[in-house]
Amino acid sequence: MMESSTWLIGTVAATFFLAGIVKGVTGMGLPTVAMGVLGALVSPVAAATLLIVPSFVTNVWQLFTGPGFWPLISRFWPMMGAIVVGTVAGSSLLTSGDTRLTTSALGAALLVYAAYTLMARQFVVPARLERWLSPLIGVTTGVVTGGSGVFVIPAVPYLQALGLEKDELIQALGLSFTVSTIALAASLTWHGAFQLGNVSMSALAVAPTLAGMWVGQVVRKKVSPTAFRRWFLLGLLLLGAEMLIRPLL
Structure with a gap:
């Protein structure tokens, strides 16, 4: 369990407030920002534990804002099942205690996500490929999640490529x-890394996260989301590069 201190509590609150702003503006980015910043200050497994509660609350909120819950479950259950399998399989990397390896893995995940989002053109996945591609994307996303705590690659670009309506x-x-x-959360618990003290601090992070999301929604109305997203991704690119090479220095 992490040692609590005024500095640590303040840093966690500020990090999740910032992550909430990013999610409020762009609709995503909470785990990416939280793992990127906290992973530079505490062990990646501790950062992942802190992420659990605010991530769960905000994502369940996002999940139930649209009208098509059951059709989505019916369509994407193979991908969701594969995410679970991949996360369990990859979690041994995050909980191995080898902080050099997990820090590099997290840095690589941030780099790939930022570089792809900045430079790649939107591609389209034909409907005929979705049936077999969804489980592959799911298990790959799960392995990245289990190894780094970041669950955006390759799930986000894949879902964007399916031609879903905005709300979908x-x-x-x-x-x-x-x-x-x-x-x-289940994988961390299985490996004995989901400690009660860290979970309590994770629950306390919900308030600054929601406050940040509210600010982000206000900012979104006044600042170009495209410009905000570009600068955010550039910062993420630098952070990922630093985390990737840090164990080599």
Whole structure:
């Protein structure tokens, strides 16, 4: 369990407030920001534990904001099941105690996500490929989640490529993130890394996260989401590069 201190509590609150702002503006980015910042200050497994409660609350909220819950479950259950399997399989990396390896893995995940989102053109997945591609994307996302605590790659670009309507996409992302959060929590518990003290601090992070989301929604009305997203991704790119090479220095 992490040692509680005024500095640590303040840092966690500020991090989740910032992560909430990003999610409020862009609709995603909470785990990416939280793991990126906290992973530079505490062990990745401790950062992942802190992420669980605010991530679960905000993603369940996102999941139930749309009208198509059961159709999404029916369509994407193979992908969701594969995410669980992949997360359990990959979680041994995050809980291994080798902080150099997990820090590099997290840095690589942040780099790939930021670089892809900044540079890649939107691609389209034909409907005929979805049946077999969804489980593959799911298990890959799960392995990345289990190894780094970040569950956006490759699930986010894949869901964006399916041609979903705006509300369907937001809800599908909420479904994927919720399943990933639950699978990560279960995997950490299985490995004995989900400690009560960290969970309590994670619960306390819900308030600054929701406050940040409210601020982010206000900011979204006044600042171009495209410009905000670009600068956010550039910062994430630098952070990921630093975390990737840190164990080599």
